[in-house]
Amino acid sequence: MKTIPNLLSMLRxxxxxxxxxxxxxxxMFWTLYVVCGVTDILDGYIxxxxxxxxxxxxxxxxxxxxxLMSVILVVVLTTQQIAKEVWIWMAGIxxxxxxxxxxxxxxxxxxxxxxxxxxxxxxxxxFCIPLLYHFVDFRVLEWAIxxxxxxxxxxxxxxxxISGTLQRDVKSLFMPGxx
Numbered sequence: 001m002k003t004i005p006n007l008l009s010m011l012r013x014x015x016x017x018x019x020x021x022x023x024x025x026x027x028m029f030w031t032l033y034v035v036c037g038v039t040d041i042l043d044g045y046i047x048x049x050x051x052x053x054x055x056x057x058x059x060x061x062x063x064x065x066x067x068l069m070s071v072i073l074v075v076v077l078t079t080q081q082i083a084k085e086v087w088i089w090m091a092g093i094x095x096x097x098x099x100x101x102x103x104x105x106x107x108x109x110x111x112x113x114x115x116x117x118x119x120x121x122x123x124x125x126x127f128c129i130p131l132l133y134h135f136v137d138f139r140v141l142e143w144a145i146x147x148x149x150x151x152x153x154x155x156x157x158x159x160x161x162i163s164g165t166l167q168r169d170v171k172s173l174f175m176p177g178x179x
Contacts, residue, residue, distance in 0.1 A: 002052035008043040009060035012036050016068040024075055024130070036068050037127050044115075058168045062113040069126050076129055080138055089146045096153040103160040114159060115169050118152035125149075 015032045022029040043061055047053045104112045113119065125145045133141060155173045163170075 002050055005043040005047035005050075005052060006054075006057050006060055008039040008046070009057065009064040012039040012043070012064040013060075013067050015039075016064070016071045019068075019071045019075065024079060033072075033130065040065065040068070040123070040127075053169075055168075058115070059112075061115075062168075065123055066113070069123060072126060072130060076133070080133070082142065083139070086142045086146060089150070093146065093149050093153050096150075096157055100153065100157040100160050103157065104166065107160065108166045110166065112166055112168050114156050114167075115171075116152065116155060116159070117172050118148065118155050122149045122152045 015036050018032055019029060019036075022032070040061075043057070043064075047057055101111055101113075104110065122145070125141075125148055129141050129145065159170060159173055
């Protein structure tokens, strides 16, 4: 039971890679996409319930999240017209994320993405984009995700800068005693 969360994260990585080769209009694409989202919810839930959280599991979860979100960004970005200012904004977010990774590596000799509420909100919004872009103006989705992703990236960088120890599961900069 304690290895199930890690297996779910690895499954999310494999299924995410399959999304690259499936056309986004194919029912199998949407089935795998939803399965990826479910595994993302279940891996952390099961790890907490079975007290099997681990550094490896945390890293696998972060890698699986990055793979899935990268695939979705590629799929969405190649099928939608993105405004120039949004491309610049996304580059700025990526830059802050890279600085954050550099800071955590410099301080702790490892790479880490924190499991903050803002990062979870960013992931949730990114996950919803393909499900919503037929119902919501894509420009609204672009701006919403850029705002939330910017706040999440800045919060994570600040947390890395001010913390003395690496706490992957810190929830927020605004939770006292958590950093």
